[in-house]
Amino acid sequence: MTQTILHINASGTTDGSVSRAATAQLIADMNPATVMTRDLAATPLPQVDGTWITARLVPEEDRTDADRAALALSDALIAELKAADTVVIGMPMYNFGMPAALKAWIDLIARPKVTFAYSEDGPVGLLEGKRAVVAVASGGVPVDSPVDFATPHLRQVLRFIGIEDITVHVAKDVIAAQAA
Template sequence: MSHILQIDASARTEGSVTRDLTRQIAARLGGTVDHLDLAATPLPQLTEDWVGANFTPVGDRTDAQKAVLSQSDDLIARVQAADTLVIGLPIYNFGLPSALKAWIDLIARAGVTFSYSPDGPKGLLTGKRAVIAVASGGTPVDSEIDYATPYLRHALGFIGIHDVTVIAADALGSDSDTKLAAATGQIEALAA
C-alpha cells in the first residue's frame, strides 16, 4: 500500500484552494496518508544552535544538540517513510509561504537527505514521487514572476526527488472556475 505525506502550507484553513487540491490528490492516489499541516504546527526558523548541532558529528552531539535536531529528525523520518509527497503550494507575493521554506530548511541536511561528492551534491531520498498543487491569484506557474514552483522543484531534486508533477490552479484572479476545473482534470489524469 502506498504511503503519502500530505503537506499543507496555506495560512488559510477554510477556503484554501491548495488544501482542497491536496485532499483530492491524496484521495486519487490512494493509500495511507500522513498529514502535516504547517499552519497548525508552525516550524521554527534555523538558529545558530541548530546549525551548530547539525554540523557536529553524530557521535559527538550533546543531549541538548540532539534535542535541537529532534524536530528536524522527525520531519525527515516522515519524508523517508513516504512513497509520495503531496505538497500544497500557495504562491504568496511571487514566492512560497515561509512555513514551507522552514520545512525545507529543516529537512535539507548534509549527510542525511543529501551528500556532497566530487561531482557536487547528491540527493539521498531517491525513489520517491512528489505532486505539487500550486494556487495563485495572479502569478502564472513557471512564469518569470513565479519564484515558488521552480524553487520547490529544485529543492526536491536536491534531496533526490526528481519525479515531480505540478497541478496548476494559477492566476485564479481571472476565470477561476475554468482554471479549477482544469486542475481537477489534471488530478483525475494522475496515475495512482
C-alpha cells in the first residue's frame, strides 16, 4: 500500500533516544512511499501567544497580513498533517506527561474550523480517514498506568481532530522485537 507518513520526533535527545529508534523501526516496517519528518528538537516550535490565539478565530476572508503571518507556521503544520495518511509519533514521557515540544505542536495543529469544528452534538474532528502510530518511551512509568498523563492526553487530542485509528506501542518493546 502506498502511503505518506508524517513522522513526529518529540524527544529532546537525538543520540540514543528510545522513542526515535522505535519510530524509525515502525516506519521501516511500514515501507512508506513518502516520509515527512518534523523533528521538534531540531526545529523547536513556539508556544502559542495572544496574537496567535486571536488570529485563529478571525474568519479567513477577514484576516490581515499580520493574522496570516501569525498563523503561517500553524498552517504549514496542518498542511503536513493533511497530506499524511499515517502520523507516527515518538513520544517520550517527561515527568508523567508529554514533552513541551509535542504540546506546542498540538496547540498549533488544533484549530477550530480547520482540524475540528463544533456541532450541535459537540466537537467533530475534521481529519478523518487517517491513522496514528505512537511509540511511547518511559523510564519508569508504565504506559497507560494511572500516572501516565501523556498517552491518554495524546489519544484524546488525536480523536478530537478526527484521528480515531490509533495504535500505541511501548517503545522499548518495538526495539526488543527488532533485536529478536
